[in-house]
Structures are given as structure tokens and as C-alpha cells.
Amino acid sequence: MKEVKVCFHCGNKTQMELINNHSHTETEYEFDLEGGAYPIGEYYEEYFFYQCPVCNKFTLECKESDTFSSFPSGELIHTIKTLYPAIDTSKNRLPSSIRAAYQAAQKVRNIDGAICAIAIRRTLERMCKDKGATGRNLYTKLKQLSDKGIIPPILDDMSILIKDIGNQAAHADDAEFDEPLIRSLLKFTDIILEYVYVLPYEIKRLQLTMSDRKKEEEEKETKESAS
Ligand SMILES: [Zn+2]
Incomplete structure (x- = not known):
């Protein structure tokens, strides 16, 4: 079959x-x-x-x-x-253009490091645009989002990597994008996307569940005191 x-x-x-x-x-x-x-x-x-x-x-x-x-x-x-193979296509909460770019990066991670880096950069660029960042390059845009608290302040540790994908992916050289580097970049992107798009949704859902529960308890109490 x-x-x-x-x-x-x-x-x-x-x-x-x-x-x-x-x-x-x-x-x-x-x-x-x-x-x-x-x-x-x-x-x-x-x-x-x-x-x-x-x-x-x-x-x-x-x-x-x-x-x-x-x-x-x-x-x-x-x-x-x-x-x-291990890939992450579970980011259903992402805006479709960002999800498409991120999935493209996931799909080629085992295949071509340089192309994966370009797709990672595209993912981050689209996220910056979606969140209204207006810097002149990817690093300054991310810095802006970090300063505004939209993304977590882990950028300092990652700045060298981000400058790498900003500068090198365009004139890509396979040797510069070996497996450990790609893995770090994907992990970084994953954390950021999780923080920006997935966590707020999960928190909202948790809040709704909690308020539903509270309502149920209150209704139960009213019924009990009425009887
Ligand atoms: Zn195949």
C-alpha cells in the first residue's frame, strides 16, 4: 500500500x-x-x-x-x-504565515542547514512584523520586542547566533550551519514562539476553566442554600 x-x-x-x-x-x-x-x-x-x-x-x-x-x-x-524523524509541527496556535515558515525550517533541518537557517530567519522576521517591530535588521527588531517585554529577555545569550543567521544565511555556506548550531537556533525559535503565541493562549484557557469552575461552585452553593 x-x-x-x-x-x-x-x-x-x-x-x-x-x-x-x-x-x-x-x-x-x-x-x-x-x-x-x-x-x-x-x-x-x-x-x-x-x-x-x-x-x-x-x-x-x-x-x-x-x-x-x-x-x-x-x-x-x-x-x-x-x-x-523527530520534528515539531505542533504549533497550531501560530499565525499561518509564521507557522508555514517554521514548519519549513523543521522539514529541512535534517536536510540542509543553510536553508533551515534561512527559514528560521524568515520565521523570526514574520513574527517581528506581526508584533510591530520596525528595526533595520533582525537583531534590532528582536531587541525591540525584548525591550517591550513581548519576547523573553534571553536575547543577550543568543545575540551571536542571531547575528549569524542575519548575516550568513543570505550568502549561505553549509559549513557555517552545522547540526549543533541549527539545533540551538531551532530551540531558540521554539522558545520564542511558545512564549509569544502559545503561552498566552494556554493561560487564557486556564483562566476560562477556572472561572467556569467558580461559576459551577457558586451555582451549586446557591442551589444547596435554596433547598
Ligand atoms: Zn525521503
């Missing part, structure tokens, strides 16, 4: 060969005081093992679903994760 997928080793979108798959089901039980166990739902995992016909390397995906989350139609909601 073949399926069209992007290979995160070589970057080609191609007909990947499904070599093997495996399904796993986990049942969740509720217990009563007499020791009886009642199944209340199931978690499903399906693993897919693919081989890329272009570079011959392997990809492992996991499709997850459970009986607790379904569409109104009854169809289960599922998520597909790429477990191998």
Missing part, C-alpha cells in the same frame, strides 16, 4: 510505501465499591511504518483517537503524530 506524504528526511512529497502497521487498544474502567469494573471508554493507537522511495529512510506515524472525543456525526476525532 502507498500513501502520498511529505518525507521529513529528504523533504520530498512522494508516494510512501506502508511497510507495516499495528493497532493497539487500551480500555478505561470505572470501579465500584464491590470491586466490579465497568468499561467506560477506549483509547486507540494505530502505528504506521513507511519507507520513502526517494531517500529510502523510514517514518513512523501514530494515529490516535478515543471514544471520548467524536464529531456530532459520531465519527471519532483523530490526530496523527510523526514520531520519527
